[in-house]
Amino acid sequence: MRTTATPPKSRTPFARPSGAGVLLGVLAVLSAVLLALVAAEWSPLLAYDREVADVLHAKAVNDPGFVHLNRVLTDWVWDPWAMRAMLALITGWLLWRGDRLLAGWVVVTAVVGTLLQQGLKAAVGRERPRWQDPVDSAHYAAFPSGHAMTAVVAFGLLLWLLRRFGATAPVWRAAVAVAAVSVVGVGLTRLYLGVHWFSDVLGGCLFGAALVALSAILYARCGSGRGRRGSRV
Template sequence: MATRVAVRSLRERRRQAADRRFGVRLLGSAAVAAIAAVPFGLILVLVEGQWGPLRRLDSGAARRLHGLALDHPAWTSTLRFLSDRVWDPLTLRTAVGLLTVWLLYRRAWRLAAWSAVTAVAGGLIGLLVKTVVERARPSLEDPVARAPGFSFPSGHAMTATTSFAILLLVLLPMVPRTWRTLCWYVAVISVLGVGFTRVALGVHWFSDVVGGWLLGLAVVALTAWAFEAWRADAGRVHADIGEGLEPELTDERPEPGASGG
């Protein structure tokens, strides 16, 4: 009896220590992403301003897609609907917020913390880089859409990247294996589609969208690393990315008051 109590006590101390390190790593990952984002943004703006091929790529893509938008009003209306309703940052953040609330209900505290920190860090880092870089949006004749604020990076592209990554990595364990590949396709097509709509509507340069994708991926990678490090500290097996961050989510039914992962 005494031995079982000692073993449980040791496991509890190990779990508490792992939790403390997880919190430090999660906040540290967000801080590292924020620090790295500023020079990344500044470097890309310098490249855009002085490297001819990228400047020509940006202006050429904007000009050609703007011409298509003017010639095909129905197509443009579809793009606006997708950009402003389906893939709007508010819509995606609401979906992540609801997912986080559900995780809290399931007492999956650490996964909920990862979801919330990843979403908030992505939004704040994108705003920080926009404020520092202050890049102007494309100025086109007869614009088909308008957007406020600065241009680099694309907030739509960055939010789509972080949001779909969160939804995938949390919900994949609950998706039948035969459907998981389809989920990945839907997420990737949606993220790419968001970027296309922003350039086609003339509210972002192509390099803005690429910057948003890259920064979003950086944030997700860093915070996911913090979560995987917690799993290692807590003695859990390494999770295959194709299985989601927490494959045990569908199997665990924490008792009231328990600290589910």
């Protein structure tokens, strides 16, 4: 009796992570490493933070006009409440067009960002720079920078939504330019005014970007039917 050989079972290949997944992994690792270094008070990082702070503060105390400009920018243009107002307008537009799920997703992401930011501040408890002749003041712990993290979350969500809705090339380029200037600008103002260390600003950017990447991936996978089938992350 002739037997037919059973073909070997094919092995199921491991799914390759998407570009967004790789980005999230890189951001998560960098955020965790920076958090560990700050919490451990790693000497080279503290020395670099102090060097940057001293150089910028020396410039600030000799230029009150530029200090005033930076205070206007940080208190009105790139203030966390201004960023939240922008997200509120975006949420209102999404609700107007009937996309309640996506509107809720934006709100939840922003709220999680605020909670994460405050939780990290409480957990690390890092002191802000102290000066004999301060040019500005700020409250709460230093790490991570709330201004930087809120700006990255707000503009990150804006860029994600523009990608989802297929923004034209000119609109996309303009939005990227505004986002880049705002994120860099908010970080520089906080450093120039002497209320944050460099690693505070970097941490705010990393944690904010990681949160937006995670939010986009989760929405694409389970947020809606469109997200489950080939929608853009």
